[in-house]
Amino acid sequence: MWKPDRQSKQPLYEQIADHLERRISYGEFPPGSLLPSERKLAEQLGVNRSTVILAFAELRSMGIVESRTGSGTRVSMTKWGATPKHTPNWSRYAEGGSFLPNVPFMRKIREALAQNPGLVDFASGELSADLAPIEEITALMSRHRYTSYLGYDNPQGYSPLRQALVAYLQQYRGIQATESSILITSGSQQSLYLVTQCLLSPGDAVAIEDPSYCYSLPMFQSAGLRLFRLPVDRHGARPEDIRSLYKKHRIKMVFMNPNFQNPTGTVLDMERRRQLLDVASELGLPIVEDDPFSLTAYDGAPPSPLKAMDAVGSVLYIGSLSKIAASGLRIGWMVAPHSIVERLADARQQMDFGLSVIPQQVAAQFLKSPDFQPHLDRLRMQLQFKRDLVIEALRKELPGLVRFTIPQGGLHLWCKLEPEVHDGKLLEGAIRRGVVFVPGSVYGSDSGFVRFTFARAPADRIGEGIAKFAEALRELTGESSVRNSTE
Amino acid sequence: MWKPDRQSKQPLYEQIADHLERRISYGEFPPGSLLPSERKLAEQLGVNRSTVILAFAELRSMGIVESRTGSGTRVSMTKWGATPKHTPNWSRYAEGGSFLPNVPFMRKIREALAQNPGLVDFASGELSADLAPIEEITALMSRHRYTSYLGYDNPQGYSPLRQALVAYLQQYRGIQATESSILITSGSQQSLYLVTQCLLSPGDAVAIEDPSYCYSLPMFQSAGLRLFRLPVDRHGARPEDIRSLYKKHRIKMVFMNPNFQNPTGTVLDMERRRQLLDVASELGLPIVEDDPFSLTAYDGAPPSPLKAMDAVGSVLYIGSLSKIAASGLRIGWMVAPHSIVERLADARQQMDFGLSVIPQQVAAQFLKSPDFQPHLDRLRMQLQFKRDLVIEALRKELPGLVRFTIPQGGLHLWCKLEPEVHDGKLLEGAIRRGVVFVPGSVYGSDSGFVRFTFARAPADRIGEGIAKFAEALRELTGESSVRNSTE
Numbered sequence: 025m026w027k028p029d030r031q032s033k034q035p036l037y038e039q040i041a042d043h044l045e046r047r048i049s050y051g052e053f054p055p056g057s058l059l060p061s062e063r064k065l066a067e068q069l070g071v072n073r074s075t076v077i078l079a080f081a082e083l084r085s086m087g088i089v090e091s092r093t094g095s096g097t098r099v100s101m102t103k104w105g106a107t108p109k110h111t112p113n114w115s116r117y118a119e120g121g122s123f124l125p126n127v128p129f130m131r132k133i134r135e136a137l138a139q140n141p142g143l144v145d146f147a148s149g150e151l152s153a154d155l156a157p158i159e160e161i162t163a164l165m166s167r168h169r170y171t172s173y174l175g176y177d178n179p180q181g182y183s184p185l186r187q188a189l190v191a192y193l194q195q196y197r198g199i200q201a202t203e204s205s206i207l208i209t210s211g212s213q214q215s216l217y218l219v220t221q222c223l224l225s226p227g228d229a230v231a232i233e234d235p236s237y238c239y240s241l242p243m244f245q246s247a248g249l250r251l252f253r254l255p256v257d258r259h260g261a262r263p264e265d266i267r268s269l270y271k272k273h274r275i276k277m278v279f280m281n282p283n284f285q286n287p288t289g290t291v292l293d294m295e296r297r298r299q300l301l302d303v304a305s306e307l308g309l310p311i312v313e314d315d316p317f318s319l320t321a322y323d324g325a326p327p328s329p330l331k332a333m334d335a336v337g338s339v340l341y342i343g344s345l346s347k348i349a350a351s352g353l354r355i356g357w358m359v360a361p362h363s364i365v366e367r368l369a370d371a372r373q374q375m376d377f378g379l380s381v382i383p384q385q386v387a388a389q390f391l392k393s394p395d396f397q398p399h400l401d402r403l404r405m406q407l408q409f410k411r412d413l414v415i416e417a418l419r420k421e422l423p424g425l426v427r428f429t430i431p432q433g434g435l436h437l438w439c440k441l442e443p444e445v446h447d448g449k450l451l452e453g454a455i456r457r458g459v460v461f462v463p464g465s466v467y468g469s470d471s472g473f474v475r476f477t478f479a480r481a482p483a484d485r486i487g488e489g490i491a492k493f494a495e496a497l498r499e500l501t502g503e504s505s506v507r508n509s510t511e
Numbered sequence: 512m513w514k515p516d517r518q519s520k521q522p523l524y525e526q527i528a529d530h531l532e533r534r535i536s537y538g539e540f541p542p543g544s545l546l547p548s549e550r551k552l553a554e555q556l557g558v559n560r561s562t563v564i565l566a567f568a569e570l571r572s573m574g575i576v577e578s579r580t581g582s583g584t585r586v587s588m589t590k591w592g593a594t595p596k597h598t599p600n601w602s603r604y605a606e607g608g609s610f611l612p613n614v615p616f617m618r619k620i621r622e623a624l625a626q627n628p629g630l631v632d633f634a635s636g637e638l639s640a641d642l643a644p645i646e647e648i649t650a651l652m653s654r655h656r657y658t659s660y661l662g663y664d665n666p667q668g669y670s671p672l673r674q675a676l677v678a679y680l681q682q683y684r685g686i687q688a689t690e691s692s693i694l695i696t697s698g699s700q701q702s703l704y705l706v707t708q709c710l711l712s713p714g715d716a717v718a719i720e721d722p723s724y725c726y727s728l729p730m731f732q733s734a735g736l737r738l739f740r741l742p743v744d745r746h747g748a749r750p751e752d753i754r755s756l757y758k759k760h761r762i763k764m765v766f767m768n769p770n771f772q773n774p775t776g777t778v779l780d781m782e783r784r785r786q787l788l789d790v791a792s793e794l795g796l797p798i799v800e801d802d803p804f805s806l807t808a809y810d811g812a813p814p815s816p817l818k819a820m821d822a823v824g825s826v827l828y829i830g831s832l833s834k835i836a837a838s839g840l841r842i843g844w845m846v847a848p849h850s851i852v853e854r855l856a857d858a859r860q861q862m863d864f865g866l867s868v869i870p871q872q873v874a875a876q877f878l879k880s881p882d883f884q885p886h887l888d889r890l891r892m893q894l895q896f897k898r899d900l901v902i903e904a905l906r907k908e909l910p911g912l913v914r915f916t917i918p919q920g921g922l923h924l925w926c927k928l929e930p931e932v933h934d935g936k937l938l939e940g941a942i943r944r945g946v947v948f949v950p951g952s953v954y955g956s957d958s959g960f961v962r963f964t965f966a967r968a969p970a971d972r973i974g975e976g977i978a979k980f981a982e983a984l985r986e987l988t989g990e991s992s993v994r995n996s997t998e
């Protein structure tokens with residue numbers, strides 16, 4: 025991202041005015057379009073708001089932009105020639121389409137992280153660089169020759185990767201599969217997207233866990249699905265709830281994340297797994313099993329997936345390298361009946377023509393390499409270590425004010441805050457102090473929770489991050505009586 | 512893909528029965544699901560149909576499958592336990608969703624290529640391995656260290672790639688852009704997908720060229736768009752047609768591929784470009800400019816894009832490395848107003864969490880490397896050489912029977928067949944003889960055309976491929992009087 029040059033002799037505001045003029049003349053801000061607010065630009069460029077105000081004034085004096093109080097600064101319509109020309113109303117197009125934007129909290133977090141990479145990041149659900157097998161992957165890439173043909177790939181994905189996954193699934197997850205039953209996807213995310221877009225129709229009812237990652241995904245709403253909640257307790261979702269949802273709403277599919285569930289860390293109880301599969305087969309109901317975390321089990325004994333116990337073929341199984349290797353590889357997979365794999369491969373072809381062959385080659389080699397198992401062993405230890413750092417810091421900074429169940433795997437700690445505070449204000453205060461987390465409401469219907477991802481932040485900043493969070497929380501609880509009396 | 516082992520002592524039919532039993536027991540063919548037809552399996556496995564019949568009989572005798580005349584072979588429902596259990600009706604799910612499958616001809620071609628990689632491929636719109644910069648890319652990858660953090664990427668794509676594209680767009684396309692106005696996509700395909708899904712609503716009218724690549728894309732129909740044709744003549748589409756479509760149908764967007772159009776090879780006339788931009792600005796109508804082929808201009812002077820002439824910001828510009836480097840990289844880009852880039856980046860995040868960082872690093876380095884320009888120079892010469900091979904072969908094999916305009920860039924030759932033949936029968940006959948092409952009807956409303964991609968097949972097989980095509984055509988024209996009299 026462009027930033028003004030503080031060494032330059034040209035004043036900052038002039039640099040900013042020049043930069044904006046360039047972007048306007050390139051069409052990035054077409055005639056009539058709204059520029060970012062003074063506040064937002066100041067944040068992005070790391071300058072005082074007054075500097076942006078001066079830059080806008082400069083542009084205004086040149087007739088390039090117009091400001092009207094309360095409605096921001098717009099690019100002039102007349103700048104572009106004598107006759108009034110019409111630029112498409114781009115902002116109306118941007119609001120069009122049935123595809124919904126991400127939830128506001130997630131966009132806010134993303135913006136905060138983009139503007140200030142120095143934040144302690146308890147929000148991004150991924151591994152830190154030192155936990156990811158970057159060295160192993162770098163070594164693989166420089167050792168191997170990628171001379172294969174770089175053409176459009178097989179719609180199901182790179183065949184050697186599917187072969188490597190057959191062995192991986194059997195060895196690590198007890199799942200029997202053949203190459204032809206595997207679809208390679210851009211992470212679990214694309215698997216979920218394909219399922220919601222291509223196997224379900226608008227108006228269909230589905231069941232999702234509450235809280236759950238699914239709850240944070242507007243793709244379910246974008247697909248026009250009616251969502252019904254499966255409350256998650258300490259042992260996961262309750263199979264009998266599925267039966268009653270089926271009776272009442274004819275749910276068409278169930279989405280589950282049974283192992284170290286995001287965000288709660290819960291493992292679905294073994295007895296419930298059996299009941300769940302019984303209910304599913306009784307009702308002929310498909311279960312989508314999203315299983316990205318199981319190999320992080322700190323004791324080295326990952327829970328067995330539903331798919332491995334599924335005798336009648338009720339389960340669509342989804343896996344990913346994101347949480348056990350690196351999310352930037354964008355490698356996930358689905359194991360599904362033939363008809364489903366064919367359908368989704370065909371649809372994906374139309375959406376993006378499949379994944380790049382290169383990361384698929386890297387992933388295949390990594391899965392087969394002798395580095396893979398030692399990496400997993402190290403990862404589990406490091407995750408447990410970081411989990412303990414967060415817990416220790418919370419106990420020190422907020423004794424008695426947060427409650428949680430200690431997770432035995434996964435990347436997240438799910439906390440109930442004892443004081444009642446306003447989600448959005450807490451997030452804002454935390455960002456101001458230099459830390460981000462995800463408000464629990466993003467994942468479900470109950471308020472008063474937060475999700476701390478302990479995998480992403482460097483170990484030596486976890487204590488500092490929690491201390492900042494504690495400050496933000498205390499500020500609000502100090503304020504809360506004031507807030508309550510004035511609102 | 513699994514194939515039976517012809518060296519083994521176990522009879523082929525038994526190997527096939529075992530293999531199918533395994534896939535059935537793994538859930539790939541759940542109870543009640545249909546197995547592939549005898550004919551299709553025989554083709555896939557490279558065995559006689561009688562061998563598959565024996566394998567099915569074996570499975571039937573074990574009670575694993577059931578066959579009913581006329582309705583194929585299904586996996587038994589009762590195989591799976593004493594009490595009848597219910598497997599989800601997967602094939603009904605596979606038929607669900609509003610996302611339409613690819614057009615039948617394209618699926619047929621894909622299947623034929625998957626089953627017989629030895630076909631002479633005039634169908635896949637991409638470069639052959641010797642035309643792609645595989646060596647350059649391999650060298651880049653082994654020289655450089657990919658030690659960067661492999662986390663979830665910036666939603667707009669890898670920043671150094673966007674920087675490299677700013678320089679590329681200026682130098683090669685005369686387009687002024689900043690990093691913040693670029694969205695990296697999985698090829699032009701994903702750009703088109705995002706535009707149709709996120710900027711338009713069901714019922715919206717849009718204009719597409721006829722014939723055109725867009726015509727072959729069910730994504731337009733899947734998004735519920737109403738499509739209106741812009742006939743393409745020797746100089747491209749006619750701007751006045753846009754005006755009348757706007758008057759009649761209030762079209763919301765125009766899709767154009769102005770430079771070496773797929774499939775016709777046409778270059779939009781300079782005068783029409785000016786008129787087109789005038790019409791667009793007069794009506795406030797956005798133009799999506801899909802520009803994957805321009806740098807293949809055989810004379811080294813690519814036509815300038817609409818985007819570079821666009822003074823009011825009407826044009827969304829789409830580019831790709833697929834046709835000038837390698838389609839397996841899956842690297843494309845869009846240059847668009849700020850509001851559009853933000854919206855599409857957010858949506859794409861939900862669909863697949865963005866592209867893998869690795870191919871983006873490769874692409875950034877390749878664009879900046881001293882190898883890039885020499886690669887382009889070589890590519891242009893090789894494409895022209897292959898174009899001439901196809902033309903020479905057509906003149907030799909089918910003198911007077913095909914008509915075409917000689918393209919000055921791109922990967923395709925668009926041919927009108929003089930004899931009237933049945934598209935599907937011609938394709939079938941060609942596949943039987945060992946060659947594939949794309950029937951012209953896939954790209955538009957007129958029949959009697961074929962598209963030959965000359966970039967994909969090895970130069971030394973082009974003559975042979977056209978000879979086989981000519982045989983298939985002659986077989987049908989020999990038959991055609993018979994067909995006409997009996998139908």
Ligand SMILES: Cc1ncc(COP(=O)(O)O)c(C=O)c1O
Nearest residue numbers: 149211212213237281286344346
């Ligand atoms: C339960 C769950 N499913 C899917 C995903 C998507 O991950 P990816 O697409 O990187 O595999 C996440 C990421 O946070 C997740 O927590």
Ligand SMILES: Cc1ncc(COP(=O)(O)O)c(C=O)c1O
Nearest residue numbers: 636698699700724768773831833
């Ligand atoms: C005109 C046109 N646009 C887009 C595409 C999609 O290509 P890619 O996604 O590989 O860039 C193609 C491929 O054939 C094409 O011909």
